[in-house]
Amino acid sequence: MTMEREQLVTMFSVEKSFHVINKPIKSHSKRRIIANGLNKLSDDEKMSDDIFALTMNIFDRFILKYSQLINDHHCQLIALSCYSLAKKLRTNVLINNENEQTSWIFLNENYSDEEIFDTEQLIAETLDWDLSTVVPHDYIQLIFQAVLPNEVDQAKIRLHVHILLSLGICELNTLTILPSILCCACIKAALKGLSIVNIHQIDELLLKLIHCKKSELIQTQHMIEKLFQSCLQEIAPSPTRRCLAPIDTSNKTNTSPRVK
Incomplete structure (x- = not known):
């Protein structure tokens, strides 16, 4: 067993001690x-x-x-x-x-x-002085190394994963979700949104890595995507347009709208 794999096994054990099913x-x-x-x-x-x-x-x-x-x-x-x-x-x-x-x-x-x-x-x-525990961010680099060896791809999605995780952590409904599953769901949502790699191949690797049910991972991913869409709609300049960047149509040489 590699050092990274041993580290993951230890983290899985720690996170489960803090998360009781159906609590x-x-x-x-x-x-x-x-x-x-x-x-x-x-x-x-x-x-x-x-x-x-x-x-x-x-x-x-x-x-x-x-x-x-x-x-x-x-x-x-x-x-x-x-x-x-x-x-x-x-x-x-x-x-x-x-x-x-x-x-x-x-x-x-x-x-x-x-x-x-x-x-x-x-x-x-x-809390009986038991303050330190595993959080979703602890898994990011280890999962990247396992499913995204390309460092360029890692850099592209890292910021998106962090944003999605922050959105998820602010939600009460995520309290019963294991940190490893929440992290994987945010990685999947980021990959889907950026269309960087083949999602189906990543799915197989993630499920083997964290040993969770596919339905649980998909359900968590959908929750994160809905949260993100909700935030986009709240900050969008118009309810009829979901584009976050202002569209400049003043360029007469270009007949199509240009996004700054």
Whole structure:
């Protein structure tokens, strides 16, 4: 067994320990707003996307176990503390000068140092200090190496996969989907949208790699594609046109519309 394969087997084992089949979907009523805010915050601080994914994983697991009522002020403190914990687990704070935005929010909301420390401790103790886990982004490079050996193809779809994963992680319905399946579904959706390689060949390789049901993978892919289409429609300049780029028809020498 290769080192990459051994790594995948270990990650499959870890992710299944955190995802119970048919577990109830539960999170905070304002999860979507919280997720969007944390996603923007991680982007503003130029954090890698796996930080956001781990943040939401910690937040959702905490909410599932924490039984007391959480008001909006405390909820924001919990969300920011989950983000702070995720950064500590996935980055080197001394090297990455990373806390400017987070510190400003803590200060602006008048959270004391004691509150911040106590909240991080509460989260850690509620989760039995089991904070680090596998997130979908951890699979990207390993799956690329197995099914897309061409580095040019990898570079073309990597950004699209990250965008799709962020959209998926913001959704409550993805909480019960294994990270490996969610990652593969986003890779499939990106490949389909970019029409880079033969999708059917990739399907066979992915199913052998992650050992999931084909129907489950297809269903997850369709969910991701619907989310993406929904986002496109929200930001499109006109409901009758899905083109995201402005069309310039001022070029008289060209009778067909030109996309900038």
